[in-house]
Amino acid sequence: MPEWIAPQAAALTGAARAGRLPHALLVHEAPGAGGDWLAHYAARLALCQHPAEAPCGSCTGCRRALAWQHPDLARVAPLEDSRQIRIEQLRELSAELALTSHAGGYKVGIVTPADAMNRFAANALLKTLEEPPARTLLVLVATQPSRLPPTVLSRCQRLTVRAPTRAQAVAWLTEVRGAGEWEAALAVIGEAPMLLFEADPKPIAQAGAESRETLAAIAAGRADPVAAAERWARNEPALRLRCFENWLTERIRRSPGTGNLMPEVGAGPYLPGPGAFLNIRELFGLLDEVRELRTALDVPLNRALALEALLRRLAPRGAGVAA
Ligand SMILES: [Zn+2]
Missing domain, CATH: 1.20.272 (Zinc Finger, Delta Prime; domain 3)
Known part of the structure; x- marks a missing residue:
């Protein structure tokens, strides 16, 4: 786990194990600091079949969620060649979240980056936010939440992921990718280790x-x-x-x-x-x-x-x- 996200992850873990996950989360991240990582972690918590020890890591729910292959987990991002998330994509997500869960547990939708939704597109989520079906979790990841309409923001519980220190970022990249010129690459792109995850x-x-x-x-x-x-x-x-x-x-x-x-x-x-x-x-x-x-x-x-x-x-x- 990225060290600088551990406190936020711990807060979510506590909520999940107590059966108090919010319906809607807004992850406000510094660019490349790991908002998507935290959103995925929240999804794993919700989809674990052993809530008291979520994420247990060994149940079918955990394994499928980790591989992004869970039928109750949907991720919405801008389509190729587009910087915007389209309203149709969000209508589809909204409809999907209203259906009964395949595995009999939670349904989770992740929208990232949520600030790629224009006002009209964001409004397509309002029904889900205002009358959330039981056991649904909607996670919005944004670097500039101020670009989202207040009607959406006011219904989300907010978590902040700040940029890590250079040392934390280097340690994390070395751990997941092995030794490399992380220090020099971070000096170029700033403290945004997640942007280097596959680079x-x-x-x-x-x-x-x-x-x-x-x-x-x-x-x-x-x-x-x-x-x-x-x-x-x-x-x-x-x-x-x-x-x-x-x-x-x-x-x-x-x-x-x-x-x-x-x-x-x-x-x-x-x-x-x-x-x-x-x-x-x-x-x-x-x-x-x-x-x-x-x-x-x-x-x-x-x-x-x-x-x-x-x-x-x-x-x-x-x-x-x-x-
Ligand atoms: Zn599990």
């Missing part, structure tokens, strides 16, 4: 190291933002933008006197080279734009041009970069 950390770590080098070189006037932008646009732009974001965040954190209003970031170790110009306000502005571009990557746009515009802002003013 190879090596190329991520490499992309991270390359991106940092490129950013430092551009800031020092030693690299061409245009060439870098073209390279990044072709190769994992989302990952590169995440690296860019982390790189900026680090500089904002490390810059001296952040308590003051807009102190200049001196041409020091952070932005070496003559004519380093970015001050803290500019770093924040750039950070916002990098984040914005990262969320807009799947709409049609000229990625190379958009990246170039951002990378150029790092280059020292008037730096002539040799072609």
